[in-house]
Amino acid sequence: MRTRLMAAGLIVAAGLAGLAFVVVPAVRAAAEAPAAPAKESPAAGAAPASPAGPGGEKLEAVEIKLPKALFEGTPKNIKPAPTLEKYVDKNRPPFLAPPGTVNLAKGKKVTSSDMEPIIGEIKLITDGDKEGSDGSFVELGPGKQWVQVDLGEPAVIYAILVWHYHAEGRVYHDFVVHVADDADFIENVKTVYNNDFDNSSGLGIGKDLEFIEDFRGRLVDARGPDCKGVKGRYVRLYSKGNTSNDQNHYIEVEVYGKAAK
Ligand SMILES: [Ca+2]
Numbered sequence: 001m002r003t004r005l006m007a008a009g010l011i012v013a014a015g016l017a018g019l020a021f022v023v024v025p026a027v028r029a030a031a032e033a034p035a036a037p038a039k040e041s042p043a044a045g046a047a048p049a050s051p052a053g054p055g056g057e058k059l060e061a062v063e064i065k066l067p068k069a070l071f072e073g074t075p076k077n078i079k080p081a082p083t084l085e086k087y088v089d090k091n092r093p094p095f096l097a098p099p100g101t102v103n104l105a106k107g108k109k110v111t112s113s114d115m116e117p118i119i120g121e122i123k124l125i126t127d128g129d130k131e132g133s134d135g136s137f138v139e140l141g142p143g144k145q146w147v148q149v150d151l152g153e154p155a156v157i158y159a160i161l162v163w164h165y166h167a168e169g170r171v172y173h174d175f176v177v178h179v180a181d182d183a184d185f186i187e188n189v190k191t192v193y194n195n196d197f198d199n200s201s202g203l204g205i206g207k208d209l210e211f212i213e214d215f216r217g218r219l220v221d222a223r224g225p226d227c228k229g230v231k232g233r234y235v236r237l238y239s240k241g242n243t244s245n246d247q248n249h250y251i252e253v254e255v256y257g258k259a260a261k
């Protein structure tokens with residue numbers, strides 16, 4: 001018992017030391033240390049960023065608020081596959097980005113391939129509510145569908161966070177994320193995620209893995225090797241049904257970045 005407590009203490013101490021060293025000045029780290037489950041806390045899972053931005057600026061942990069968890073443990077209804085990321089029931093490490101990085105999508109205009117959803121309204125996708133319960137999600141029709149957020153002006157994007165659905169463990173198929181300069185996705189289109197391994201959505205074969213979603217949502221890292229981010233004004237997310245049904249669901253989409261200079 002005592003050994004276990006000591007080991008736990010060591011892990012916590014190591015975690016905090018790492019946070020203070022890599023992420024933020026010690027004073028801020030101490031202030032953020034008691035981070036409740038509602039905030040992101042250090043854990044294994046994602047690759048750490050280099051601690052400096054493009055201009056040598058110090059990267060900071062982006063504050064991301066999480067909703068309540070609605071299930072625990074690894075969902076048993078989904079079979080492992082080489083194209084499916086192993087589910088880890090742990091918080092992501094802090095997401096580091098240049099100072100001033102915020103959610104640019106909050107309250108912004110959303111359009112969709114299905115403007116008359118089966119359940120809910122398109123505007124729920126950027127209303128800030130990420131809870132997994134009924135009344136918080138939008139259900140789009142079956143098959144391939146997309147939603148897109150207009151950030152209102154060109155931006156440098158470091159991450160896109162999506163909550164499709166998290167009342168139960170699901171995998172949404174053919175998850176593809178594009179960023180573009182125009183609403184029709186013709187100008188300067190960049191793919192920041194694509195896990196359509198068999199090209200069933202016709203957007204090209206993607207090398208990214210499918211994943212089981214939970215209350216933490218899915219963070220798509222768009223920082224790139226030198227944390228330069230991806231430039232664009234419009235973000236479009238595709239999906240084509242999920243492991244429970246053929247419909248497509250969205251609770252919230254966040255786009256972390258800064259206005260482009
Ligand atoms: Ca919402």
Ligand SMILES: [Ca+2]
Nearest residue numbers: 196197198200
């Ligand atoms: Ca596919």
